[in-house]
Amino acid sequence: MAFVNVRNLTYAYPLTKQPALQDINLQIEEGEFVALIGANGAGKSTLCYALAGFVPHFFKGELQGEVEADGKLSSQSTLSEWTLNVGLTFQNPFNQISGAKYTVFEEIAFGLENIGVPREEIKVRVEEALALTDIRELARRSPYSLSGGQQQRVALTSILVMRPKLLVLDEPTSQMDPVGAKEVFSAVRKLAQEGMTVVMAEHKTEWIARFADRVVALKEGRILMQGAPREVLTSDLLFENGFGVSRYTSAAREARRRGLWTKKSLPVSLDEAAEGFGAIR
Amino acid sequence: MSDRLSFHVQRDSFLHRLNPLTKLTLAFALVVVAFVLPFYWTPIFVLFAVIVPLSVSGKIFREFSWAALRLILPAVGFLFVMQALFQPIGEQVVFKFYFLDATTESVAYAFRNAARIFVMISAFTLFLLSTHPSELMSDLTRRGLPSQFSYVVISTLQIIPQMQAKANAIIAAQRSRGLDTESSFLKRAGALGPLVGPLVFGSLVEVEERAIAIEARGFTSKRAKTSLYEIADSKFESVLRWSLVALVVLSIGLNLWHS
Amino acid sequence: MFDKIKSNFNTQTWVLIPIAIAINIAIGQIVGLLKLPVFLDSIGTVLVAALCGPWAGALTGTLSNLIWGVTMDPNALPWWPVAFMIGYMAGRMAEWGFFKSWWKIVVTGFVIAITAAIVSTPISVYLYGGITSSGSSFITAYLMQTGTDMVAAVFSTNFLVEPVDKIITAMLAFSIILGLPKRIVGGYPKSEQAQVEGGNTQQQLYIAVGVIVVLILLAIFVISKITGG
Incomplete structure (x- = not known):
């Protein structure tokens, strides 16, 4: 039995006719790290909201089908119960700062205070979470004084500290430099290995290929294809549908068209591309 | 402009260590006393015998006087001038300005009113200088x-x-x-x-x-909330608060009896 | 009663209130900078009242006043009941369907103004003896010098000053709601109260202007009654 089961999910936001999600079926195992890719408007964010319970509890509108996680249906749970198990961060870090706290440490403790964790435990858990995302040195700063990338780390930490069983991340590294993004991916990978189930909407295909277990490609609200990262990211289907995959893959694809690329598979990272192009000479 | 809106000045003092609710009660009590105790010099007494010494013991006298001179005095001074000129009471004219005149009575009246408002504002300024907003809110939430x-x-x-x-x-x-x-x-x-x-x-x-x-972080959670910080409170402070409430009741009573 | 209050508040309400307070204060300051003869410092309050209900509006007004008072102008502090009633009344008017077209908005603004005038009169009289540090006290002083009694003088002054400010406030709050995407407005507890009724907006504006004229005539009549008698 999969940990997450999305069955025949179709959803349209209020006042819209075109559904944002159409007939989505998706199973995710416990401890699996799934990456969602797709253009803006493909339905990545809406799927994230549906997994995190905000569709249908926060956004009204027309919903068919169901979302199940940890054996419970989102439609039969309240949002506050659902969020105890499922954590969500989204793209804009500035809007994720609660505003109710003066320091990063307090900000990260906010969620734990809300769900009634005892004081001493809060302190321990916040310290652990700060170490996990490597932002101990920010603890005393005001969340508003941080850079976008730092705020994104704080937003991620604020959710991790609540120890969700399912972690839903909607473009969590959009404002980070490449090093920061890689660190987040590797931290998330580690969490998945420890048993946390992760769904991450992202554009950074190089890190997806390296760290995710599976890639789900969305187009116009439907699942276009899914499978192992390398297989999906280098597939012709994705290319034909105009997905922006990594430039290493694109360059090699062009080289293959001209008969230069001789390896069987296309590269997804710089190292593989270097190796493949090196062999051409 | 600072990145947060707060008068609070961090110091280690008796006043800072008081429970926020105690300080809030004190501020309210001082304001009520200044307004209702039926003696002309009450507000001035409250200001110089209570508020100023408290600011000294709270190690915030400098900040307090700065606020008093720059923020409170201009506002209250303007009020004093308006009232002295515009109150149509009294006979003994001391100053005339077109159809407006200040009489000894209107000046005395304006002075007492201005002093009351001065006490009101400075009592709360003292409170805000010595209390961090999140401390106050945690305590009230508790x-x-x-x-x-x-x-x-x-x-x-x-x-x-x-x-x-x-x-x-x-x-x-x-x-x-x-x-x-x-x-x-x-x-x-x-x-x-x-x-x-x-x-x-x-x-x-x-x-x-x-x-x-x-x-997503449990804002609407039905569970009893906890707080990261423990806010100190004591039996002594509880007694102090109730005495302040008694003082307020007493001065209101005195006001009613006097009039 | 308790449930009614609760129905004003969802998470979006709680998030909106601080923003509305900041809007009150920021617009108040910009208007001051432009030296316009109005305050317009309750647009956020009216906005919350229309979208979330009277109690949310009252809370916004009160907090707005207290925070403005303790951080910027301490003279504002004693007037919090006025801000409370502005928010409450705006919410009630919205509940009664007076937040759906331009002419109704004008009526709403007028009712809010009357409420504000009534509530601020006793504060002005008991706390300040009728003369506050506001510029409009010139009018009060003049009326008192000419023999009008204090309560009547204060009330007439408020009655003269408030309507213009509050009608513009209500109209601006309405135009903000009209300018927001429908999807965004939809998330608030009483958003259906602020939906526009059918009809030509141009035509509605003409009616609104007519209503303003009638209200001004009414105001002049009432004031002459008060000060004359």
Whole structure:
């Protein structure tokens, strides 16, 4: 039995006719790290909201089908119960700062205070979470004084500290430099290995290929294809549908068209591309 | 402009260590006493015998006097002048200005009123200087105030400086495009839209995401909330608070009996 | 009663209130900078009242006043009941369907103004002896010098000053709601109160202007009654 089961999910936001999600079926195992890719408007964010319970509890509108996680249906749970198990961060870090706290440490403790964790435990858990995302040195700063990338780390930490069983991340590294993004991916990978189930909407295909277990490609609200990262990211289907995959893959694809690329598979990272192009000479 | 809106000055003092509710009760009690005790010099007495010594013992005398001179005195001084001139009471004219005249009675009246307002403002200034807003809100939440109030107050205090910074940026941008705050009335009225529009719409569009972010962190959780900080309180302070309440009742009683 | 209050508040309400307070204060300051003869410092309050209900409006007004008072102008502090009633009344008017077209908005603004005038009169009289540090006290002083009694003088002054400010406030709050995407407005507890009724907006504006004229005539009549008698 999969940990997450999305069955025949179709959803349209209020006042819209075109559904944002159409007939989505998706199973995710416990401890699996799934990456969602797709253009803006493909339905990545809406799927994230549906997994995190905000569709249908926060956004009204027309919903068919169901979302199940940890054996419970989102439609039969309240949002506050659902969020105890499922954590969500989204793209804009500035809007994720609660505003109710003066320091990063307090900000990260906010969620734990809300769900009634005892004081001493809060302190321990916040310290652990700060170490996990490597932002101990920010603890005393005001969340508003941080850079976008730092705020994104704080937003991620604020959710991790609540120890969700399912972690839903909607473009969590959009404002980070490449090093920061890689660190987040590797931290998330580690969490998945420890048993946390992760769904991450992202554009950074190089890190997806390296760290995710599976890639789900969305187009116009439907699942276009899914499978192992390398297989999906280098597939012709994705290319034909105009997905922006990594430039290493694109360059090699062009080289293959001209008969230069001789390896069987296309590269997804710089190292593989270097190796493949090196062999051409 | 500082990045947060707060008078609070961190010091290690007796006043700072008092429970926030005690300080709040004290501020209210001083204001009520200054207003209702039926002796002419009550406000002045409260100011110099209670508020000023407290500011000294709280190690915030410098900040307090700065606020008193720069913020409170101009506002109260203006009030004094207005009242002295405009109150149509008394016979003994000491100063005349067109149809307005200040009499000994109106000056005395204005002085007492100004002194009361001075006490009111300075009592709260003292409170704000010695109490961190999040300390106050944690303590009130612990005592049963819904935690959403704490959210609203603290985030308002943090949003206002951001909004003012945005407003200043917009004003600067509009000025560079030729907005003149000294031009004709119609032009100034017309300038309101371009100034206010971006400010208002930008922040209203953010509401939805901000709501999602705090919902994702248990904002509407039905569980009893806890607090990261423990706020000190003692039996002594509880007694102190009740005595202040008694003092307030007593002065109201005295006021009614006297009149 | 308790449930009614609760129905005003969802998470979006709690997030909106701080922003509305900041809007009150920022617009108040911009208007001051432009030296316009109005305050317009309750647009956020009216906005919350229309979208979330009277209690949310009252809370916004009160907090707005207290925070403005303790951080910027301490003279504002004693007037919090006025801000409370502005928010409450705006919410009630919206509940009664007076937040759906331009002419109704004008009526709403007028009712809010009357409420504000009534509530601020006793504060002005008991706390300040009728003379506050506001510029409009010139009018009060003049009326008192000419023999009008204090309560009547204060009330007439408020009655003269408030309507213009509050009608413009209500109209601006309405135009903000009209300018927001429908999807965004939809998330608030009482958003259906602020939906526009059918009809030509141009035509509605003409009616609104007519209503303003009638209200001004009414105001002049009432004031002459008060000060004359």
